[in-house]
Structure formats: C-alpha cells, structure tokens
Amino acid sequence: MLYLDHAATTPPYDEVIDAVAEVMKLHYGNPSSIHKLGMQAEKLLNSSKDVIAGLLGVLPQEIIYTSCGTESNNMAIKGVAYNYRNRGNHMITTQIEHPSVLEVFKQLEKEGFRVTYLPVDERGIVSLDALQEALSEETILVSVMQVNNEVGSVQPIEEIGKLLAAYPKTIFHVDAVQSLTKLPLPPKAWRVDLFSASAHKFRGPKGVGFLYKQEGIHLLPLLGGGGQEYGLRSGTENVPLLVGMAKALRLSMEHMAEKSAKRYELRRRLVQGIADIPELALTGSQAEAETAPHIVHFSFPGMKAEVVVHALEKRDIYISTKSACGSGESDPSKVMLAMGCSRERAVSGLRVSFSDTHSLADADQFLSALRQTVQELAPMLHQTSARKGQRK
Template sequence: MLYLDYAATTPPYEEVVETVAEVMKQHYGNPSSIHRLGMQAEKLVQGSKEIVAGALGVRADEIICTSCGTESNNLAIKSAAYSYRNRGDHLITTVIEHPSVLEVFRQLEQEGFRVTYLPVDNKGIVKLDELKEAVCDETTLVSIMYVNNEVGSIQPIREIGRILTDYPKIIFHVDAVQAIAKLPFRPKEWRVDLCSGSAHKFRGPKGVGFLYRRDGIQLKPQLAGGGQEYGVRSGTENVPLIVGMAKALRLSMEDMEAKTEHRYRIRRRIVQGIAAIPELAITGSELEVEAAPHIVHFSFSGMRAEVVVHALEQRNIYVSTKSACSSGESDPSLVMLAMGCSREQAASGLRISFSEEHTEEDADQLITALRHVVNELAPMLNVPSARRGKRR
C-alpha cells in the first residue's frame, strides 16, 4: 500500500499509540480533581503544554487544548470577533480558507459582521497590497492560513504580521494546521495573536488539537461549563490524547530541517514526473518558497477527480481531491476557481501529500501508476492532449 493522503490525516507514530494506551491505563484521573490521581493527570497536561509551547517558542499558559483544528479555528475566530466587537465589526480573511474558517465567517456575516474575503493570485497567494487596502478603522480580526490544505500554497504570514504591527488593535489569527512541524513558525516573533493546530496532521491522535492565544488576548468562551483551560474552553481535558499530541509534536520536530529538505526532494521528483505527462497540469507556484514541502496538486482537465482517485486506489495507492472535510462533494474546487482555473480544471484537481518517510521509489511508483491511469482514461475524453495538458 502507498498512502499519499497525509494532508487529510497521518498514521500515528507507534510510540504515540503506546503512550496514549499507557496513559489511559495508568493515569485516568480527572485533571480537575484535587486528589493524587487528579494531580498526576494535571501534571501530564501541563507537561504536554510545555512541549507544545516549546515547539512554537511561546509560554505553556498560552496553549489551550481543544478537540481538533476545526474547534480551534471556531474558538479563535468567533471568540475574538465577539470579544472585540466594541472596537468594530469588520473582519478580514481569504477566499481559500479551510471550511472550518470560511463557514465561521459566513455565520458571523449573518450576525451583522462585515467580512472582506481577500482574493488570491494564480499561485494561490494573497497580495499584501490588497490586505493593506482592506484594513480600516473598524477592522478587529484578520484570519489567514499559513499553508493551504488543498493546493499547498504558502501565505506570507511573517510579512502580514509586519503589516499588522502598525495596527495593534487588530487580532491576527493563523490556521497553521498544515504548517506545524513542516515549516518554521514562530508566532510570537511574527506578531501572530492566535494560531490553530491539530495533532493528527503531525502523526498524533485524532480528536485533539490546540489553540495558541497570546497573553493578553481576550476570548469569549463558546462552551459553558467548568471553566477548564483558563476559562476559555470548558470540558474535562482528554489527558491521553493531549499527551499523545505532545509526544507526536516532539518527534515530528526532531531534525525538522532535514525532514523538510527530504520532503522537498520527494516533491520535486513527483512534480517532474507529473509535468512529463501531457494530460496533467501542476496547480499553483513552481517556486518552492511558495509551495509547502508535503503537498503536490495537479489537474487532469475534463476527468472527474474521484474517477482518478478510485483508479489509483485499485492499484493500492491512496490520494485525495479537495480537503478531507469536503472531498465527498462533487462541486468544483473553490480554491482552484479562486486561482483562476476553469470549472473543468477545478472539477479535476487531485492532491498528493506525503511525509519524510516516503522515498524516491515511492514517487516513481506513483508516477508509473499515474501514467497507466491516464492512458486508460484519456481516450474517454476525446480531447487533443495539447488542450488537456495546458499548464496553469
């Protein structure tokens, strides 16, 4: 089996599975209990936060544990919008955010907030001048993802932070789910106030994530209850998964520079292989500084993406179309449409995502399978290959 859908979810480290099982067996106390078992559990939670905080260069008391990246995004955006509404009701995001961000902003619009959705260029990247133009006296929140979960475009988060330095009253949120443990990220140094992470994207367990909240940022709780997580996120902490998340992040961050270089090497080989198949076209930027190391996106214009996914699955190779949260939908990719792709291209987008454990032989196996699949499917299109393979 060749699993190439790491942007959807990653197989957990064996050490993480063992750690989660051990904590479930040995440390089942409630972290809020005052007896010894509760205090042991609380100590594990705090130690895990210190590991997560250390990876980001922030303080442990700035880490809020959540159930996933979606909850972290919802908590950050809704809480900030509500908490600072007395300053203004204008919010800024982009047209290519993850559904857990876009749908939140659409909900906020229904509640009377004004939202500016920044467009992107044909590489899937926002233009800094357009961000500057969008900011006004009523702007209270800017939310922009670091790495796009579908096409892998990297947003200029550090530069955006520099721009927002001139606007100290604006809260800056970053969905860093696809970037953490893949690319350098120092939220405090980059003027990021809030950032979201999800454990299962860096080989941790599903069902746990975190939100970094810079000290001093007020967040209105979205859950009423016992006041856990500094009163921001009520609910008994999931100790085993929190510990598993911390362990996975620590393991993922080891030799991260070397791992990133290896991912780019695999990415380069896949891109070159896809570029040699006339019917296929790479999506987005060809510059590695603008493309995530673990994602390759391409289109097979005229062919439904799910047809290719299942054709590769028959060869025991697993890839995906859009984000896992929306891959079951048959509509064209909104991200690709925003990048200027035709509806035909946007209905045929495919995502390859991988890890540092993949090899050049894996890349070659994928390309060989793609060639066979294209040769089988292309005659169904009855379109000259010169048209099918037009590069974006």
C-alpha cells in the same frame, strides 16, 4: 500500500499509540479531582503543555487545548469577534480558507459583522496590497492560513505580521493546521496573536488540537462549564490524547530542517514526473518558497477527479481530491476557481501529500501508476469529445 494522503490525516507514530494506551490504562483520573489519581493526570496534562510551549517558544499558559483544528479556528475567530466587537465589526480573511474558517465568517456576517474576503492570484497567494487596502480602524481581526490545505500555496505570514504592526488593535489569526511541523511559524517574531493546530496532521491522535493565544489577547468562551483551560474551554481534558499530541509534536519537530529538505526532494521528483504527462496540469506556483513541502496538486482536465482516485485505489495507492472535509463532493474546487482555473480543471483537481518517511522509490511507484492510469482513462476523454461533436 502507498498512502499519499497525509494532508487529510497522518498515521500516528508507534510511540504515540503506546503513550496514549499507557495513559488510558494507568492514568485515567480526572485532572480536576483533588485525590492522587487526579493529581497524576493533572501533572501529565501540565507537563504536556510545557513540552508543546517549549517546542514553539511560547509560554505554557498561551496554549489552549481543544478537540481539533476546527474547534481551534472557531474559538479564535468567534472569540475575537464577540469579545472585541466594541472596537469594530470588520474582519478580513481570504477566499481560499478551510471551511472551518469560511463557514464561521459566514455565520458572523449573519450576525451583523462585515467580512472582506481577499482574492488570490494564479499562485493561490494573497496580495499584501489588497490586504493593506482592506484594513481600517474598524478591522478587529485578520485570519489567514499559512498553507492552503488543498493546493499547498504558502501565504506571506511574516510580511502580513509586519504590515499589521501598524494596526495594534487588529488581531492576527493563522490557521496553521497544514503548516505546523512543516514550515517555520515563530509567533512572537512574526506578530501572530493566535494560531490553530491539529494533532492528527503531524502523526498524533485524532480528536485533539490546540490554540496558541498570546498573553493579553482575550476571547469570549464558546462553552460554559467548569472553567478548564483558563475558563476558555470547559470540559474534562482528554489526558491520553493530550500526552499523545505533545509526543507527536516533539517527534515531528526533531530534525525539522532535514525532514523539510527530504519532503522538497520528493516534491521535485513528483512535480517533474507529473509535468512529463501531457494530459495533466500542475496547479499554482512550483517555486519552493511559495508552496508547502508536502503537497503537490494537479488536474486531469476533462476527467472527474474521483475517477482517478478510485483507479489508483485499485492499485493500492491512496490520494485525494480537494480537502478531506469536502473530498466527497463533486462540485468544482472553490480554491481552484479562486485561482482563476477553469471549471473543467476545477472538477478534476487531485492532491498528493506525503511525509519524510516516503522515499524517491515511493514517488516513482506513484508516477508509474499514474502514467498507467492516465493511459487507461485518456480514451474516455476522446469518446466524450466525439459524442459532443456528434450532438453538435
């Protein structure tokens, strides 16, 4: 089996699986309980937060545990909107954000907030000039993902942070679900006030994530309850998964530069191989400064993406179409359309995503299978074109 869908989810480390199982078995106390078992669980909860904060160069109290990236994004965006609406009702995001961001802004628009959706260019990158033009004294939030989950384009987060330094009342949120452990994101140096993360994207367990919230930023809680997580996220903490997340983050960030270099090496091999197949078209920029190290996106114009996915699946190779949250849909990719791609290309987009555990031999295996698949499917395109010609 060759699993190349790491942007959708990642296989957890063996050490993470063992840690989660051990905590579930031995440390099942409620961390809010005052007895010994509860205090043991609370100690694990706090030590996990210390590990995460230390790895990110932030304070432990700036880490808010959540259930996933979607909850983290909702907490950040709605929390800012509701808490700071006395400052203004304008917010800015981009046209290519994850649904857990775009759908939140659509909800807020129905509540009277005004949202600017910045366009992107053919590389899938937002314009700093467009952001500057959209900003005003009424802007309370700018939310921009660091890495697009579908095509892998990298947004200029550091430059956006510098631009927003002139707008101290505007809060900056980054969806870092696809970028954390893949690319640098120093929140203090880059003036990032909030960023979202999800453990299963860096070989941790599903069902757990966190939100970095800089001290001094206040959010209106989305859940009322027992007051856990400094009153921002009530509910009994899932200690086994939190321990697993901290361990996965530590393992993923060890030797991060070397791992990134290996991913880019794999990416170069894949890009070259795909470029050599005339029926396929790479999506966006291939400059390494403008794209994530673990994602390659391309299209097979005229062929529905799911046909290619299932053809490769028969060879025990697994890739995806669009994002995992929308991969079951046959509609054209909104991200590709926003980048100026034709509808024909936007319904045929394919995403390959991988990790530092993959090898050049894995890349070559995939490329060989892809070439065979294209050769098998290409005649279908000619038949379709012929039928269209006959109808004319």
